[in-house]
Amino acid sequence: MEAVVALERDAQLMLRVREGDDTSFALLLERHRGPVVHFLYRMVQNQAVSEELAQEVFLRVYRSRKTYEPTAKFTTWLFRIATHVALNSIRDRKKEKGHESLDEDALDGVERQVADRQPTVEQEMVHEVRLREVRQAIEALPAKQRAAVLMHKYEGLDYTQIAGVLSCSESAIKSLLFRAYESLRDRLSHMA
Amino acid sequence: MICLSKNEQGAELLANYLAKTLDAPRTAELARHIQECSDCRGLASVWERLDEFAVPEVSPGFDARLYARIAREEARLSLRTTWKSWRRWLWPPVAPLAAAAAVAALVLFLQVPGTPDAAKQANPTQSSKAEIEQVAQAVDDLDLLTPIDK
Numbered sequence: 196m197e198a199v200v201a202l203e204r205d206a207q208l209m210l211r212v213r214e215g216d217d218t219s220f221a222l223l224l225e226r227h228r229g230p231v232v233h234f235l236y237r238m239v240q241n242q243a244v245s246e247e248l249a250q251e252v253f254l255r256v257y258r259s260r261k262t263y264e265p266t267a268k269f270t271t272w273l274f275r276i277a278t279h280v281a282l283n284s285i286r287d288r289k290k291e292k293g294h295e296s297l298d299e300d301a302l303d304g305v306e307r308q309v310a311d312r313q314p315t316v317e318q319e320m321v322h323e324v325r326l327r328e329v330r331q332a333i334e335a336l337p338a339k340q341r342a343a344v345l346m347h348k349y350e351g352l353d354y355t356q357i358a359g360v361l362s363c364s365e366s367a368i369k370s371l372l373f374r375a376y377e378s379l380r381d382r383l384s385h386m387a
Numbered sequence: 388m389i390c391l392s393k394n395e396q397g398a399e400l401l402a403n404y405l406a407k408t409l410d411a412p413r414t415a416e417l418a419r420h421i422q423e424c425s426d427c428r429g430l431a432s433v434w435e436r437l438d439e440f441a442v443p444e445v446s447p448g449f450d451a452r453l454y455a456r457i458a459r460e461e462a463r464l465s466l467r468t469t470w471k472s473w474r475r476w477l478w479p480p481v482a483p484l485a486a487a488a489a490v491a492a493l494v495l496f497l498q499v500p501g502t503p504d505a506a507k508q509a510n511p512t513q514s515s516k517a518e519i520e521q522v523a524q525a526v527d528d529l530d531l532l533t534p535i536d537k
């Protein structure tokens with residue numbers, strides 16, 4: 196029931212943006228800024244890049260306001276744009292740098308936040324090692340699996356929505372997600 | 388069979404189990420199974436490990452930067468619209484003149500940096516056919532010769 200209300204609210208807001216109401220755009224931004232930035236952060240693992248990409252996403256939302264039609268759930272539409280932007284960026288960065296693992300600048304904000312909490316040195320080290328493992332395990336997933344896991348695990352999208360975002364059938368998403376969780380388990384199980 | 392590893396709905400089932408949204412009998416069944424099955428224990432622990440992937444706060448300047456980009460884009464679009472409306476205004480009486488002026492300006496522009504020889508050719512009557520075509524092409528590109536009511 197709640198989901199239906201949420202669908203109507205976002206779609207209605209977007210329809211008002213289409214009519215020229217910028218306050219509604221501000222409300223949509225307020226509601227979705229966090230999820231979009233965080234999704235992109237976990238996709239590219241770099242704060243500056245993720246915010247730059249999120250700007251691109253919201254700019255595209257604003258740009259397409261005049262032609263917006265609420266055919267899919269707003270979140271599905273929004274994450275389709277975000278995933279598209281992320282996959283393009285990952286592809287371009289791979290082309291630029293060659294296939295390589297996490298670059299140093301990627302390990303930024305979160306580790307600083309960890310340090311701010313002032314745990315003991317050992318706690319901090321254990322936490323950092325575990326965090327790094329999770330980040331590397333996520334990064335090692337093929338980009339499409341990565342996007343699916345991040346939407347499923349952190350953004351609460353269901354199979355139908357993820358299928359809509361990635362333009363796949365629901366059953367394809369089920370097996371894609373399952374393969375992804377299994378590879379994460381295989382990478383992380385030694386330090387559960 | 389409730390084993391997550393052998394269930395197409397495994398990921399969803401696990402998510403619901405950990406979010407405590409399954410009904411009581413299924414929750415109990417899955418809990419028992421996870422005790423016995425190391426595959427499923429592994430999956431459950433992965434789900435929990437992923438919670439450790441925290442994210443930084445969105446920078447405070449995010450909205451301001453976005454609105455500045457939107458404003459820049461809007462300004463560019465409105466400039467384009469203004470140009471189109473001017474063209475519309477100018478069209479019936481003045482556009483041929485404007486087009487002629489643009490042709491003359493382009494011919495001058497193309498010839499000016501040249502040698503005295505080129506300067507001599509600045510008179511359009513002496514220009515080669517190719518040059519006239521080139522200029523016409525450039526004016527076409529400027530969209531000056533397109534009828535508005537098309």
Ligand SMILES: [Zn+2]
Nearest residue numbers: 390391424427
């Ligand atoms: Zn099992």
